[in-house]
Amino acid sequence: MPRTLPAEPRVSPEVVAAHGLTEEEYAAVRAILQREPTYTELGIFSVMWSEHCSYKSSRVHLKTLPTAGPRILQGPGENAGVVDIGAGLAAVFKIESHNHPSFIEPTQGAATGVGGIIRDIFTMGARPICLLDSLRFGPLTQGKSRYLLGGVVAGIAGYGNAVGVPTVGGEVAFSESYAQNPLVNVLCLGIAAADRLFTARAGGRGNPVIYVGAKTGRDGIHGATMASETFDETSEERRPTVQVGDPFREKLLIEACLELMATGEVVGIQDMGAAGLTCSSCEMASRGGTGIELDLTRVPRREEGMSPYEVMLSESQERMLVVVRRGAEETVRAIFGKWDLDAAVVGTVTDDGMLRVLDGGSVVAEIPANALAEGAPAYRRPAVRPAWLDALQEADLSTLPPPGDWGEALAALLASPAIACKRDIWRQYDHMLYLNTVVLPGSDAVVLRVKGHPGGLALSTDGNGRYCFLDPYVGGMIAVAEAARNVTCGGAEPVALTNCLNFGDPTRPEVMWQFAEVVRGMGDACRALGTPVTGGNVSLYNETLGRPIFPTPIVGMLGLLEDIRHATTQWFKGAGDLVYLLGETRDELGGSEYLKRLHGREEGRPPALDLARERAVQEACRAAIRSGLVRSAHDTSEGGLAVALAECCIPVEGEPIGFSGSLPGALRPEAAFFGESQSRIVVSVRPRQGPALEALARRHGVPCTLLGTTGGPTFTLTAGGATLRAPVEALAEAWRGGFAAAASWGAP
Amino acid sequence: MRFGILVFPGSWSHQDFQYMLGDVMGFEAQVVWHKATGVEGFDCLILPGGFAHGDYLRAGAIARFSPVMPAVIRFAERGGLVLGSCNGFQILCEAGLLPGALLRNASLQYRCQWVHLRVESTATPFTAALAPGRILRMPISHGEGRYHADAETLRRLGGEGRVIFRYCAPDGTQAPEANPNGSAEHIAGICNAQGNVLGLMPHPERAAEGLLGSEDGRLLFDALLARVPG
């Protein structure tokens, strides 16, 4: 029976409620312990059973996602997913959110998010080689959104650059729904030897449990609980939970941990992320089927007078927990000493299944580890289709006033911050370190070579919250399909994905319905496209003052190139090439950027998705790339065909190349130009290779339409009896300058 | 030719230099931990990019006191070749091996991008085989690369042919838009009076393979090969 320290507050009903536990959950705690918890134990239960750590609302749905495949070495359940990429190598990757901290303090919130996801990767024994950032803010017409954007980008740059992991891609989108609740999702990928992976399991009774890294302070106590609450007016006052990242220490931690792993002495290793020492110790014990006994007096600290409660719940950054073979303590100390990092034996592995916490001589907590981890509650919460959805979906989009000038409408879309070139963001990130970036940011997917491998990897993050808002099932499918399509355009075969699910308060039946539908859509798309889910992260309670964000799944797709020479970009390569459209254009304007930007409406049904067609189009595109036909490939996404073609014309730097052509058929012009029909890819080929491409498409059963030719100073597209014409220079200016103008970022 | 590539806590380009010099160019290249006290046996030392000691306080300020630095200084004084790129350039300035200092970029933002450089002088072995005026394309990646020196120093550097690279437009002209960080006189790289110590903000190791978009970075080391055979 643990001793309650005299200084600890009494566990009253109010204290229980303040810890976010329901009455039923508290009853379950008492049933597990067969007594009242101490204050420290209450804190431990509260963080471990928080939504953030326990996935209590989402688990039943996540279980429906496909997670297995011949290439999958590790699916969900460890710190990151692992994919066999051949040549004896494995790609280890995962995406994670840091939405709530980034709203309170954008720079440090985003920075510590980067630090956290990097730790998840090297924990598995992989050297982190790249990051991608997926961001959502309110409209840039609002000063607060510009401030958050600037702060978040500075935070990612500040941490990622210094720690030496290049940020090679990402995406950013804007909507009023994120104004009080920005999203900051960061993906990290690392490379490991496929036969030298590490897991977060505590094994071997008597093995030492070693704390390594930075010292513990009162940082972010209850961060995990904060990420499990909605915001109100007082949120910005929750100062003490803000943590400051130290990329320098993290860099040392990466090197020291990889060096330690190479010694063969490591039994299990886990980073201290949300819920710090608590989460890492009970999860390692629970996964290993063992117990852990910790002595808090041995935990390195940087502040005086910290209580056991504070030490267990601190979320100080840049710390890891390692279990090594007995007798290897000195090896650990020597390696960490070389890197000027703390390493302290703080406990031992036991075989009684308990997380036992000692403070000096007395036991301050004693809980079955498994009850905290796998044993956390799981709910199938009520889910109800929102009543307002029908009206939104049925909105009449048949009679939209056409713009005065189609060319100006295109320029306006190209300058829209959602579509405009994001160079102003990515040039603040080192995106070339490690000499891998073969296709730089700016194209559909980033392509990385992998040293020691004949091919490489392509990556893209995608997720259209507006589509999901208008139809979560279709939106969920499209998130997967679009990410896969981007990777295909880069010349790679999509093989697996990680995802971050950002939603509102799960106790609202409408939000829960959105969640369930998005997951159902993602699962169907994953099965159809053969891309299992290797893990991810769920971020709920993304709402402020009762207004939830758009349901926003972010998919991070991993693609594999068997030959790095297949790396493909979206840009036309010269004048006189033929431009084709793979796929089909339908009358679909619902949920489009055109509708939002030019008509201020976020309504209608998102474009339909036929998964068989999607798969065929992507296969055709990859086959064409592999056979050497394709000079450029670019999928159509936000802004539709006209925007996609214009983007092919405009490289990030250098001279744009014109285009002239038409889309046959009887569609109305706005749908032809700007509708966002799915499963379409624009490719260019040398003139004499047109017939070969057409034959290849026919073999794949994919519609293939000759649109026109590249070259000249103008961009001309005819469709539905209308002609869109603009000087390609003017379009280039709109696309290249749009973002800086909207973000009020000065020129160089 | 044997290269020693220094590694400070927080360095990150040493791996890239080792790959470029060793795997791509076929030199012997070895990393040297900053706590080493000797640098015997090397013909050329590389101080790579990164954030040594987090670049806390000032870039390079703490690294210059690393245990290895006295040996680096002796090596340079005896005429050994030293190349500092990015953070390495900053450390060389802090250590007094090169004049001036590198300040925060005028944009106040980090910049990672391709730039063009004009070879201004052949006063160092690294550029001895290149024609002055030649344009090279290489990436930069830094937040503190704005070169500063007092007027007298700038005059001397110019007069003695010690400005080795200046940022320029693709056609070689100098324009403020082509200066990515606001450096004085568009300076991207300088050398010491003897010419054996070169510091530059760009990353030659990132421009050594056609796959990555440029092979111009190799030229600095090809030139070396031409001068010091073996």
Next chain:
Amino acid sequence: MLRARVTITLKQGILDPQGDTVRSALAALGFDGVADCRVGKFVLLRLTESDRAKAAAQVEEMCRRLLANPVIEDFRFELEEIP
């Protein structure tokens, strides 16, 4: 004329990696008499206001609204007369 010397530091208890690193660097140089080190920002403002009380109120307001980040930083300032 008045000049404000504003110093801004991270709040007590918030990790200051820069300060910690500088302290170790000083110790490595032999300066072992530094018990603690915090690194912050310094802002020097030349003011057109010549009334001390008014100037102080203005600077206080500038710190609150822009110069310091109230979430993680504390500030302090003094005014000095300059020619």
Next chain:
Amino acid sequence: MLRARVTITLKQGILDPQGDTVRSALAALGFDGVADCRVGKFVLLRLTESDRAKAAAQVEEMCRRLLANPVIEDFRFELEEIP
């Protein structure tokens, strides 16, 4: 105990884009009484030395060797008694 408050600024004549940016940001917020703004660094050192003269000599030396770079920066410091 003694505490040193060290302020470090860019030398006169060196472009300080951060100072200029802060000044414009202040002006945009309506603070138009700022004639000039410079942004520098602030280092707060808690010293174990209790003798003022010795402490001052130590801090002077720390500034010269590490805290400030004489090519670009000036420094100034004061000592204050703390409990």
